[in-house]
Amino acid sequence: MTRTLKPTHYFQKDISNCGLTGFISTAGNLVEGSVIIKSIALMHDRGNGLGGGFAAYGIYPEYKEFYAFHLMYENGMALQLTEEYLERHFYIEHYEDIPTRRTPAIANPPAFKRYFVKPLQTAEYKEAVEFQNMTDEDVIVRHVMLINNEIEGSFVVSSGKNMGAFKGVGYPEEIADFFRLEEYQGYIWTAHNRFPTNTPGWWGGAHPFTLLDWSIVHNGEISSYGINKRYLEMYGYLCTMLTDTEVVAYTLDLLIRKHGLTPELASLAMASPFWDIIDALPEDERQLLTAIRQCYGSALLNGPFAILFASNEGLIGLNDRVKLRPLVCATKDDFVYMASEEAAIREICPKPDKVWAPRGGEPVIAKMNPGVA
Amino acid sequence: MKIDAQGLYYRDLNQKIREAVAEGATEIVLDNVNGQYFIGDGINKPVTITVNGVPGNDLAAFMNGATIIVNENAQDNIGNTMNAGKVIVHGHAGDVLGYGMRGGRVHIRKDVGYRVGIHMKSYESNKPVLIAGGKAGDFFGEYMAGGVLILLDMFSDEPEKPKHGFRFGTGMHGGTIFVRGGVDERKLSQEVGVFELTDEDRQELEGYLREYCNDFDIDYAGVAKEEFVKILPRSSRPYGNLYCPMPR
Numbered sequence: 001m002t003r004t005l006k007p008t009h010y011f012q013k014d015i016s017n018c019g020l021t022g023f024i025s026t027a028g029n030l031v032e033g034s035v036i037i038k039s040i041a042l043m044h045d046r047g048n049g050l051g052g053g054f055a056a057y058g059i060y061p062e063y064k065e066f067y068a069f070h071l072m073y074e075n076g077m078a079l080q081l082t083e084e085y086l087e088r089h090f091y092i093e094h095y096e097d098i099p100t101r102r103t104p105a106i107a108n109p110p111a112f113k114r115y116f117v118k119p120l121q122t123a124e125y126k127e128a129v130e131f132q133n134m135t136d137e138d139v140i141v142r143h144v145m146l147i148n149n150e151i152e153g154s155f156v157v158s159s160g161k162n163m164g165a166f167k168g169v170g171y172p173e174e175i176a177d178f179f180r181l182e183e184y185q186g187y188i189w190t191a192h193n194r195f196p197t198n199t200p201g202w203w204g205g206a207h208p209f210t211l212l213d214w215s216i217v218h219n220g221e222i223s224s225y226g227i228n229k230r231y232l233e234m235y236g237y238l239c240t241m242l243t244d245t246e247v248v249a250y251t252l253d254l255l256i257r258k259h260g261l262t263p264e265l266a267s268l269a270m271a272s273p274f275w276d277i278i279d280a281l282p283e284d285e286r287q288l289l290t291a292i293r294q295c296y297g298s299a300l301l302n303g304p305f306a307i308l309f310a311s312n313e314g315l316i317g318l319n320d321r322v323k324l325r326p327l328v329c330a331t332k333d334d335f336v337y338m339a340s341e342e343a344a345i346r347e348i349c350p351k352p353d354k355v356w357a358p359r360g361g362e363p364v365i366a367k368m369n370p371g372v373a
Numbered sequence: 374m375k376i377d378a379q380g381l382y383y384r385d386l387n388q389k390i391r392e393a394v395a396e397g398a399t400e401i402v403l404d405n406v407n408g409q410y411f412i413g414d415g416i417n418k419p420v421t422i423t424v425n426g427v428p429g430n431d432l433a434a435f436m437n438g439a440t441i442i443v444n445e446n447a448q449d450n451i452g453n454t455m456n457a458g459k460v461i462v463h464g465h466a467g468d469v470l471g472y473g474m475r476g477g478r479v480h481i482r483k484d485v486g487y488r489v490g491i492h493m494k495s496y497e498s499n500k501p502v503l504i505a506g507g508k509a510g511d512f513f514g515e516y517m518a519g520g521v522l523i524l525l526d527m528f529s530d531e532p533e534k535p536k537h538g539f540r541f542g543t544g545m546h547g548g549t550i551f552v553r554g555g556v557d558e559r560k561l562s563q564e565v566g567v568f569e570l571t572d573e574d575r576q577e578l579e580g581y582l583r584e585y586c587n588d589f590d591i592d593y594a595g596v597a598k599e600e601f602v603k604i605l606p607r608s609s610r611p612y613g614n615l616y617c618p619m620p621r
Binding site: 042043045277280322323326328341342343344346347354355356357359360 | 383407408410426427429430446448449465467468484486487510511512530531534538539540559
């Protein structure tokens, strides 16, 4: 199972000025895709047509025990090699083309398929679980990295249970039309409108970025991409999507799933306060934050950002510590909304109970009520 | 006159506003606004524009003499390089308000975001005034070069939050900030100091506050009940010696 990871340091990163929006029904109420489309479409001008994408949770209840692999194929060889790979390693409960609609706005899309899978009890799997202390999730992560890194033209768009990511080159409302998102219902939705400024937009580079059921949409620029990427590579995460946001998805997986940090502490590691502010805190908090910064210095995200990250557990919004990108939140009954602009929330929730702008570095955490999803 | 902005693209809405202003309208009411950018930008006639709904970013940029009344919350970048006129927001507002503003008034009833009053400036009698009735985020008065910033901490949706954020007055080298009820000195930047008001200050401040109270129908006596402090830059060239000491 040991493999030499090939160096991937030659990738350029991308800087973007984008729009994002998302919401969660903490009571698990299902909402049609048309709602999130309306919200992101209001911020049409925050993007430039070179990337749009969505993450949706609760959309595959009939396969909720299976990992839902959304695959993107740039060519037939990629498809063939990937399907052979999947058959070798997974029990595939069901697979199909991801339904799309031909639309003039979307030229030359790659092929999309989805597979609902569980790892097969192969000798390799047993070795991983019994002798390397790996969990099913670890096994999935390793397969995702391998497909992305080693099968040319094949990319795992998402790999979590009961969720999926839909993304590509176009404005988000065009991507939604292409993927027929109005046909899905979910209890968490996030959306992204991309404005890439350093690298050309490509289908894999659109947001969200995902791993297992983590999904990230991001507005900003992660200047610490290089150090974050090298740090993650030590733990077997390979950055293959040519853009900075990818590191956030893998960092969350490492900090929360692997190291057992709470989402609050993981947020403090990624957007930790400045030293002078830490030093002025009460002693117990000072010690905690000092330890977090010392331990996770390489997970610190530098540069301006507003991000939304979601999982089946809930939705979290986070700004960089000096708030160089906008983020507004609102609540209404069992719903929590987060977006780049208040108007994007008002578009789908005209009379929120509360609207506020979170402070830089202060995560806004909306968890699903226990037992509803 | 009334314009229904429901579903109108920002460019079309602003076109209609400009046409109305050119035809001599003095009162324009915009209904069902939601997120349209650039409302009131560059308008140089004394027209009053009332916004019902949440206007988009860059409200009143380069505005020169018009009045905008927002009956809801507003977003980021209000009054960028504004020269004259007034913006009244009855809810809260976002980040980077009054960027490089050089005249006129921005009156926000509730909380404001980060970098409010960034690089405001004044020249002779042209003196911008920005008043926030609630709380403020970090970098209040960043790089401020002139004009007046006032923070009241009276009307907030989040009473549990601190009055103002960190890095207060970073790079400030001109202008004046008045804060009702004092500041948290640990959060001030090194470039600024806290001073008591002089009699002239009190007189000047009263004028600004009475106008503010009038706009929002607030009792002035309640605002004046609490003492204010004045924040001034310690130097007009805070970074003059950053790279190499300069001759005085």
